[in-house]
Amino acid sequence: MSSSQPFITSSPIVAGPRRKSKFTFKHLSLLSQSSTSCPLRVVAHIDLDAFYAQCEMIRLGVAEDQPLAVQQWQGLIAVNYPARSFGLNRFIAIPEAKKLCPQLIMQHVATWREGDDKWAYRPDSSKSINTDKVSLDPYRLQSRRILAVIKETLPPAPPQKVEKAGIDEVFIDLSEHVHSILLERYPELAGPPPYDDPLENLPQPPSTVLDWKADALVDLDSSQTEDDDPDWDDIVMLIGSEIVRDVRKAIREKLKYTCSAGIARNKMMAKLGSGYKKPNSQTVVRNRAVQHFLSDFKFTKIRNLGGKLGEQVVSAFGTDQLTELLTVSLDQLKAKVGDDTGTWLYGVIRGEDTSEISPRTQIKSMLSAKSFRPSINSIDQAEKWLRIFVADIYARLVEEGVVENKRRPKTMNLHHRQGGQTRSKQLPIPSGRRIDEGSLFDLAKTLLGQVIVDGRAWPCANLSLSVGGFEDGVTGNRGIGGFLVRGDEAKTVNSAQRLQNGHDSTDEEFAPRKRRKVADDPNIRRFFSKSESTGEYEDFDEDSGLQTPEHNDATDSGHQQSSKPEQDGRPKEQELHQQQLETYFCKACQRSIPRSEEAEHQDWHFAKDLENEDRHQTGSDTIARPNSNSVVRSKRGGSGTMRPGRGGKPQTGQKKLAFS
DNA sequence: GTGGATGAG
DNA sequence: CGCTCATCCAC
Numbered sequence: 281m282s283s284s285q286p287f288i289t290s291s292p293i294v295a296g297p298r299r300k301s302k303f304t305f306k307h308l309s310l311l312s313q314s315s316t317s318c319p320l321r322v323v324a325h326i327d328l329d330a331f332y333a334q335c336e337m338i339r340l341g342v343a344e345d346q347p348l349a350v351q352q353w354q355g356l357i358a359v360n361y362p363a364r365s366f367g368l369n370r371f372i373a374i375p376e377a378k379k380l381c382p383q384l385i386m387q388h389v390a391t392w393r394e395g396d397d398k399w400a401y402r403p404d405s406s407k408s409i410n411t412d413k414v415s416l417d418p419y420r421l422q423s424r425r426i427l428a429v430i431k432e433t434l435p436p437a438p439p440q441k442v443e444k445a446g447i448d449e450v451f452i453d454l455s456e457h458v459h460s461i462l463l464e465r466y467p468e469l470a471g472p473p474p475y476d477d478p479l480e481n482l483p484q485p486p487s488t489v490l491d492w493k494a495d496a497l498v499d500l501d502s503s504q505t506e507d508d509d510p511d512w513d514d515i516v517m518l519i520g521s522e523i524v525r526d527v528r529k530a531i532r533e534k535l536k537y538t539c540s541a542g543i544a545r546n547k548m549m550a551k552l553g554s555g556y557k558k559p560n561s562q563t564v565v566r567n568r569a570v571q572h573f574l575s576d577f578k579f580t581k582i583r584n585l586g587g588k589l590g591e592q593v594v595s596a597f598g599t600d601q602l603t604e605l606l607t608v609s610l611d612q613l614k615a616k617v618g619d620d621t622g623t624w625l626y627g628v629i630r631g632e633d634t635s636e637i638s639p640r641t642q643i644k645s646m647l648s649a650k651s652f653r654p655s656i657n658s659i660d661q662a663e664k665w666l667r668i669f670v671a672d673i674y675a676r677l678v679e680e681g682v683v684e685n686k687r688r689p690k691t692m693n694l695h696h697r698q699g700g701q702t703r704s705k706q707l708p709i710p711s712g713r714r715i716d717e718g719s720l721f722d723l724a725k726t727l728l729g730q731v732i733v734d735g736r737a738w739p740c741a742n743l744s745l746s747v748g749g750f751e752d753g754v755t756g757n758r759g760i761g762g763f764l765v766r767g768d769e770a771k772t773v774n775s776a777q778r779l780q781n782g783h784d785s786t787d788e789e790f791a792p793r794k795r796r797k798v799a800d801d802p803n804i805r806r807f808f809s810k811s812e813s814t815g816e817y818e819d820f821d822e823d824s825g826l827q828t829p830e831h832n833d834a835t836d837s838g839h840q841q842s843s844k845p846e847q848d849g850r851p852k853e854q855e856l857h858q859q860q861l862e863t864y865f866c867k868a869c870q871r872s873i874p875r876s877e878e879a880e881h882q883d884w885h886f887a888k889d890l891e892n893e894d895r896h897q898t899g900s901d902t903i904a905r906p907n908s909n910s911v912v913r914s915k916r917g918g919s920g921t922m923r924p925g926r927g928g929k930p931q932t933g934q935k936k937l938a939f940s
Numbered sequence: 941g942t943g944g945a946t947g948a949g
Numbered sequence: 950c951g952c953t954c955a956t957c958c959a960c
Contacts, residue, residue, distance in 0.1 A: 355950045371950070414952070446949055446954080587947050647953060691941090704943060744952090 301482040303512050305473035308482065311462075311516070314441060314455040316546075316634040319567070320513055322454040322520035323637065325550035326527065326541045328426065329559035331448035332358035335422050336387045338536050348385040349377065353409050357389070361559050390415045392668050399672070413650045413668055416447070417676065423447045426531055427641055433530040434523075435460075444641045449554075451547050452527075453637035454520045461519050462512075485515050495521050495543075496556060496563040501572035513567045517543055521564050528562065545570070546633035548583060570631035575603045579629055593617060593625065605629050642687070643680075645748030648672040649695070655739030659728065662743060666724045669745040674717045681753070682715055690749030692720070694727035697742035705730040709747065720747075 303320060310318035328334060332350040337360065342348055347363035349356045356377060359368045366381035377384055388405045391412035392398075399415035402408070427444060434440055434457065441453035463470045466485070473480040490510055520543045531537050542553020544565035552573065556563040565573055579602040580590040594600045596616040597608060605613075606629060614622030627633070648669035656662060680687050693706040705727045709715065724745055731737065 352951065357950075357952085416953075448949080584947075589946085643954075644956095645954070649952060651951065693943090695943095702944075706942065746953095 299484060301484050301511050303482050304479050305482060306478040308459070308462075308469060308512075309478065311455050312459040314453050314637075316636055318455065319545070320455070320516050321545050322458045322516050322543065323546050323550045324452045324454055324520060324524045324527075324541055324543050325445075325547065325554040326430070326450050326452065326524070326539050327554045327558075328448040328537055328539045330358050330360045330364075331423075332389075332419055333360035333363075334537055335419050338422075339418070340385075340387065342385060346385060347381050347383060348387065351386045351388045351406060352414055353406060356386075390418055392672055394664055394668060397671060398675075409653060413648070413665070413672070415672065417672075419447055420676075420679075422535075422537075425535055426537060429531050429534050430527055433527045439639045441637045441639050442641060443637045443639060451550065451637045452524075454523055454543075457523060458516050458519045461523075462516060465519075466515075482512060485510055485512055490514060490518050492518065492521065492564065493525070494561075495525075496561055498553070498556065498563060498565045498569040498573040500569050501575075513545075517564050517566055521562065524562055545631075547635055547637065548628060548633040549573070549631055551583065552577070552581075574629065574631055577602050579605055582628060585625075585628075589617070589621070602629050642750070644750055645689075645746055646673055646676050646680075647744055647746035649742065649744030649746075651742045652740060655698075655741045656743075657738045657740070659732070662728055662740065663725060665743055666728060666745060667721060669743070670717055670721045670724055673745065673747055674715075674720060677715065677747070680750070684753075686753040687750050688715065688753060689747035690751060691747065692723050692727065693746045693748065694724060694731055695742070695744040695746075696728075696731045696737065696740060698737060698740050702742075703731055 307318055307320050311320045315321070333348050336342070336350055337344070337346070337348055345362050346360075347366060347368070348360045349363055349368065350358040351374070354374060356368070356370055356372065356374065359370060363377075363381055363384055366384075368377050368381055368384070372380075374386070377386075388401070390399045390401045391405045391408065392415050393400070393402070393408065393412045399417055402412070405412055423444075427442070427450065430450060430452070431440055431442060434442070434452070437456075441456075443451040445451055468483055487509060524541045524543055528539055528541060531539060538560040540554050540558045540560060541562035542550040542556065542565060543562065544550040544553050545567055549565045549570060553563040553565040556565075556573075578600040579585050580594065580600050582602075585593065590600075593605070593616070597605060599605065605625075610622065610626045613626050616622065617625060650665060650669075656665070677683070677689070682688055688711075689709055690711075691706050691708055693704055695702060695704040697703075707723055707727060709723065710719070713719065727745075
């Protein structure tokens with residue numbers, strides 16, 4: 281804990297130049313609404329340290345100071361921090377890595393293998409590139425567990441503004457939470473503004489020492505040191521930092537993972553902040569430090585400027601230094617990259633970013649793909665891989681709650697690459713019918729046929745299968761029996777859609793399912809439990825949609841077994857079948873329940889699950905709607921802020937009114 | 941809605 | 950690097 285020095289110290293407040301805060305009661309109100317244009321906004325970015333490597337360390341029970349890397353075929357895809365101190369990184373060749381760090385532990389990722397119906401960690405996987413495809417499922421599972429801990433650590437009040445930005449990172453909008461803590465702590469802010477004028481400035485904060493604990497603080501520009509008194513924007517950052525510290529602590533204590541975090545006024549700055557000091561540290565970027573902090577970066581490090589757009593800007597202005605771009609006028613920027621992108625760029629290099637934290641934690645598509653080292657040359661070969669892709673995707677669909685009709689993908693897509701050419705075809709997944717491996721595989725085969733009809737399809741260097749267009753299943757939760765169904769377009773459930781006894785079977789309906797909604801993720805309870813799939817393409821029994829082939833319960837301790845890196849015999853098929861008749865497998869509990877107790881058990885869940893809805897966000901709709909990144913800030917003159925266009929082509933930004 | 945491209949991790 | 954995911958755009 282090399283704590284850094286507090287940056288803001290007490291100022292004895294004698295006839296300060298300013299008796300009032302520069303923020304107003306209106307700003308405070310905007311904070312409570314998580315307005316993206318609020319100057320007191322607090323956003324956090326949390327990033328797991330070398331995530332895949334940590335997953336493997338924890339799974340295998342490797343000591344924290346042991347160098348470990350995660351291997352995929354002949355490359356490394358993650359390197360933990362102890363290993364990095366030997367000079368290792370992701371792009372280093374394996375013999376090189378061993379030379380630099382002889383004690384390096386290398387763990388290959390889990391793989392799917394033809395003829396097997398589960399992914400597994402296999403001792404020979406790195407030599408099996410021709411028969412295996414990698415599975416990231418273990419990491420997805422861990423990611424869900426972590427997300428769940430984050431959510432349960434934060435106030436429950438829906439909507440929780442947590443955005444999953446990747447398998448190992450999230451953004452959190454802390455504004456509302458910070459606001460409530462602020463009012464508790466400083467009751468003088470709670471009253472109505474003087475003269476009931478929201479534009480009245482807030483009182484100045486008490487000039488106490490701000491205790492930043494162990495947080496890293498971004499240095500101030502030397503030109504800014506005079507304006508020393510803490511204002512409310514400093515206080516809210518401090519509160520945000522305390523919250524984030526609690527979240528990180530919970531992740532650490534409950535799941536053993538370390539992470540780094542950034543706390544700042546918006547997503548961009550929070551993200552830059554989380555990368556400032558790693559591993560296992562958090563960094564506060566106070567508003568007064570933004571410019572100085574940014575000046576150290578190449579603008580190509582900023583999100584959306586890492587690719588062709590960034591290159592375009594570099595070549596247009598002959599520099600990759602952010603500071604130099606600051607001297608470029610808005611009009612010049614617009615002239616080079618278009619109006620919208622130019623406007624976006626002008627703001628972003630000044631630390632402005634009004635993009636929303638969209639409280640979405642669920643994926644929109646899933647994909648299973650493989651590059652073929654020697655290319656493949658026949659339909660036969662292609663179909664073998666399709667079989668594996670389908671098994672992979674189906675297992676993940678099960679995790680998504682698809683068999684319980686919680687969510688459902690609408691389309692399937694097949695991509696095919698031959699040489700430089702990539703072509704794809706897509707088809708709707710027939711509605712009204714249960715999704716199973718057999719139907720998915722048939723669809724995939726159809727797509728394959730469509731892709732290879734015209735033109736040369738061989739040799740094929742890459743195939744990828746994806747499903748997408750997920751629709752929410754039933755989200756409602758009324759109904760004494762807990763029986764719910766969903767029509768194709770039903771987004772919510774009302775009494776008319778509710779069935780008496782759970783088995784109406786119009787052709788257009790999916791098989792009605794009992795409700796079994798678990799917070800977000802039924803699978804998070806089991807550490808590295810394998811996802812299931814039958815491996816065969818037979819239908820489930822119509823009334824046993826909830827059941828899954830039994831897991832091997834031997835490792836189910838709710839926690840990792842450091843002793844068992846490798847898996848694990850699974851039940852024999854016959855036993856499986858027998859078991860399925862007498863029990864059903866409750867994914868929420870991760871255990872088998874006797875048929876006789878099924879109804880009661882379901883009802884118990886039903887009653888239990890009336891909390892967390894991740895669905896409809898009412899949104900802070902005063903300003904912007906979910907997914908709209910664009911909010912106009914009208915500080916003076918009011919310039920629009922928009923997303924950058926793609927490929928240098930600006931896209932229309934939508935404008936929303938702001939305050940002030 | 942479809943298919944390609946860009947971008948991030 | 951190889952694999953996943955998301956978003957946007959022209960059609």
